[in-house]
Amino acid sequence: MTIDKDTVRHVALLARLELSEAELERYARELSAVLDYVAQLDALGLEHEEPLAQVNDEFAKAREDRARPAPLSRAEALSQAPAQDGTYFLVPPVVEYLEP
Amino acid sequence: MIPHWKRSAAELAGDVSAGRADAVEILDAHRAQAARWDPAVHALLGRDDEAARRVASSRPQGPLAGVPFIAKDNLCTRGLRTTCGSRILEPYVPPYDATVIARLRAAGAVLYAKANCDEFAMGSSMENSAFGPSRNPYDLERVPGGSSGGSAVATATGMGTFALGSETGGSVRQPASFTNLVGLKPTYGRLSRYGLVAFGSSLDQVGVFARSVADCALVFSVMAGPDENDMTTRPDGAFSLDGLDVSARAGKGLAIGVPRNILAEGLHPEVQAAQARAEEALGRAGVRVKEVHLVPPAACVATYYLLATAEASSNLARFDGVRYGFRAQLADDLLSLYTKTRGQGFGSEVKRRILLGTFALSAGYYDAYYRKALQARRRIRSDLHAALSGVDALLLPTAPTPAFRLGEKATDPLAMYLSDIFTIGANLAGIPALNVPCGFTADGLPVGMQLVGPAQGEGTLFRLGAALESALGGERRWPELAVGAAS
Numbered sequence: 001m002t003i004d005k006d007t008v009r010h011v012a013l014l015a016r017l018e019l020s021e022a023e024l025e026r027y028a029r030e031l032s033a034v035l036d037y038v039a040q041l042d043a044l045g046l047e048h049e050e051p052l053a054q055v056n057d058e059f060a061k062a063r064e065d066r067a068r069p070a071p072l073s074r075a076e077a078l079s080q081a082p083a084q085d086g087t088y089f090l091v092p093p094v095v096e097y098l099e100p
Numbered sequence: 101m102i103p104h105w106k107r108s109a110a111e112l113a114g115d116v117s118a119g120r121a122d123a124v125e126i127l128d129a130h131r132a133q134a135a136r137w138d139p140a141v142h143a144l145l146g147r148d149d150e151a152a153r154r155v156a157s158s159r160p161q162g163p164l165a166g167v168p169f170i171a172k173d174n175l176c177t178r179g180l181r182t183t184c185g186s187r188i189l190e191p192y193v194p195p196y197d198a199t200v201i202a203r204l205r206a207a208g209a210v211l212y213a214k215a216n217c218d219e220f221a222m223g224s225s226m227e228n229s230a231f232g233p234s235r236n237p238y239d240l241e242r243v244p245g246g247s248s249g250g251s252a253v254a255t256a257t258g259m260g261t262f263a264l265g266s267e268t269g270g271s272v273r274q275p276a277s278f279t280n281l282v283g284l285k286p287t288y289g290r291l292s293r294y295g296l297v298a299f300g301s302s303l304d305q306v307g308v309f310a311r312s313v314a315d316c317a318l319v320f321s322v323m324a325g326p327d328e329n330d331m332t333t334r335p336d337g338a339f340s341l342d343g344l345d346v347s348a349r350a351g352k353g354l355a356i357g358v359p360r361n362i363l364a365e366g367l368h369p370e371v372q373a374a375q376a377r378a379e380e381a382l383g384r385a386g387v388r389v390k391e392v393h394l395v396p397p398a399a400c401v402a403t404y405y406l407l408a409t410a411e412a413s414s415n416l417a418r419f420d421g422v423r424y425g426f427r428a429q430l431a432d433d434l435l436s437l438y439t440k441t442r443g444q445g446f447g448s449e450v451k452r453r454i455l456l457g458t459f460a461l462s463a464g465y466y467d468a469y470y471r472k473a474l475q476a477r478r479r480i481r482s483d484l485h486a487a488l489s490g491v492d493a494l495l496l497p498t499a500p501t502p503a504f505r506l507g508e509k510a511t512d513p514l515a516m517y518l519s520d521i522f523t524i525g526a527n528l529a530g531i532p533a534l535n536v537p538c539g540f541t542a543d544g545l546p547v548g549m550q551l552v553g554p555a556q557g558e559g560t561l562f563r564l565g566a567a568l569e570s571a572l573g574g575e576r577r578w579p580e581l582a583v584g585a586a587s
Contacts, residue, residue, distance in 0.1 A: 003459070007459075008455065011455050011458050011459045011462060012455060013439075014458050014462060015413060015442075015454050015455060015458040016417070016420070016435075016438040016439050016442050017439060017442050017443050017446070017451055017454060017455070018436075018439035018440050018442070018443030018444075019443060019451070023448075023451070027451070027452060027455055030452060030513055031452070031455060031456055031459065033513075033514055034405060034456060034513065034514060034517075035469075037401075037402060037405075037514055038402040038403075038405065038406055038469065038473075040398060040399065040402055041399060041402050041403065041472050041473065041476050042472075044395070044399060044476060044479060046472060046475040046476055046479060049475035049476070049478050049479050050475070050478055051471055051474030051475050051477075051478065052474055052475075052477045052478035052481060053302060053474055053477075054302050054332075055288050055289075055302065055481070055529065055530030056288060056289045056332060056334060056530060059289060059332070059333075059334050059335060060331050060332050061331065062331065063328055063331060071196065072195055072196070076195040077195075079193075079195060080191075080192055080193065080194075080195070080423065080424035080425070081422065081423055081424060082421060082422075082424075082425070082426070082427035083427065089422050089423060091422055091434055091437060092431060092432055092433050092434055092437055093433070093434075094433075094434050
């Protein structure tokens with residue numbers, strides 16, 4: 001399977017990664033090689049195999065839904081943010097302001 | 101008298117508990133090893149300068165009282181920077197301890213530094229750390245293996261009595277085999293992943309580096325068991341040392357399987373020789389050796405690189421420049437804040453894997469890649485279960501070669517991925533595996549072999565590992581720091 005630059009550009013947008021033209025070219029080449037390699041799975045005849053996403057389904061269960069004290073204070077939770085105002089994380093404007 | 105940094109965890113903790121040794125002196129001896137070696141090998145990232153004061157002011161108690169250790173920098177440590185070897189987390193100081201760290205501290209162990217690693221645990225050589233590679237103490241021109249290479253080097257040089265690493269696909273066992281260490285990848289779900297920065301959540305598991313099987317078992321016993329903060333931990337995950345035989349006779353009556361069909365071609369002659377040595381040694385220890393059959397391990401690599409990258413593409417979505425870590429400047433809307441932060445903050449291997457995983461999960465390709473890999477995963481697990489059905493464990497090389505040179509595989513992602521060819525099956529199947537040192541090449545490079553067991557089979561792996569360790573015998577060969585090697 002060959003991946004072209006436009007496919008990488010599309011996937012990079014889905015993954016929220018800004019890439020240079022040189023990176024797009026390089027990743028197109030390298031990902032094509034990896035996809036050629038994984039094509040060998042076709043030879044295993046897996047049509048009737050059930051997918052296995054998690055090895056210990058028999059144990060994994062949701063814990064009881066009960067309120068517990070928050071493990072972190074607000075100050076601790078905000079302490080690592082690149083921008084915050086003591087109450088919220090700060091980000092650039094999400095909604096455009098239109099002149100009335 | 102043997103210096104503290106050469107001694108075992110059990111000896112040190114015993115002496116500290118009985119008041120025969122001073123925990124501050126023990127810590128100082130290990131820090132001196134770090135000062136001597138680290139300029140040459142670059143195993144460590146952040147240091148906790150408060151550790152000595154903490155030890156001095158609180159007499160350590162417990163099964164690991166006063167034992168110094170190092171943790172891979174993808175394990176959250178309260179108040180101590182945790183970078184995952186990445187620029188995107190360079191400023192991150194976690195407000196909490198990972199469960200495994202908390203349990204070790206409660207047992208008296210002393211964490212004083214964090215270990216270098218491949219960025220987000222993605223790599224097999226340490227060349228993907230944003231802060232520069234670590235080097236193999238047995239040959240500074242060679243890699244120590246990855247992604248937990250810093251933890252391996254720290255244990256091999258006596259900076260720590262033991263160290264924690266993590267595995268998604270071989271990242272403890274492969275560096276252990278390159279640096280003359282015991283390395284454990286436990287059964288999935290025996291150790292809590294809470295506070296381990298997620299890479300491939302269905303595969304990730306914390307692992308242990310130690311210089312003996314007995315120390316490895318001791319450290320594992322302190323950490324193992326369920327954790328309400330990790331729903332994938334097993335209710336029967338605790339591990340007790342009671343009745344565990346780690347003597348020379350420990351393997352008597354057990355049987356191992358050797359998958360000769362996958363060991364025929366492409367194996368380095370010195371690795372082949374180590375396999376023969378290990379089989380012979382186990383035979384002498386009263387272990388029966390049988391032949392078993394496994395699917396070609398190339399299928400494991402293919403499966404792994406689809407599943408691990410798919411899970412990573414989802415897990416690493418959280419690094420967006422909003423809640424923690426690095427944020428790119430000059431982003432004037434939310435989308436460009438994300439794309440610039442991630443484009444600048446992640447290194448090239450991490451971006452490669454996010455792209456591959458996003459592709460494998462994307463509309464139109466999901467069935468052909470991601471779903472097919474899930475089907476292959478079930479096949480690989482059944483195959484390993486079948487191979488294990490008539491034996492107690494499998495014995496096979498951990499890596500197809502001894503430690504390779506820095507730069508040797510750095511430009512070819514596929515060649516690098518193939519260095520994990522023998523380790524990945526255990527991760528996909530969620531079963532435990534233990535690297536045991538099995539001698540050196542003619543050039544003085546360590547070679548390790550792995551024992552792979554059924555789920556919850558750690559006790560058997562420790563017995564077989566101890567039998568192998570005793571049968572191979574001999575005094576530990578420590579790495580030697582050449583004069584003038586530090587740069």
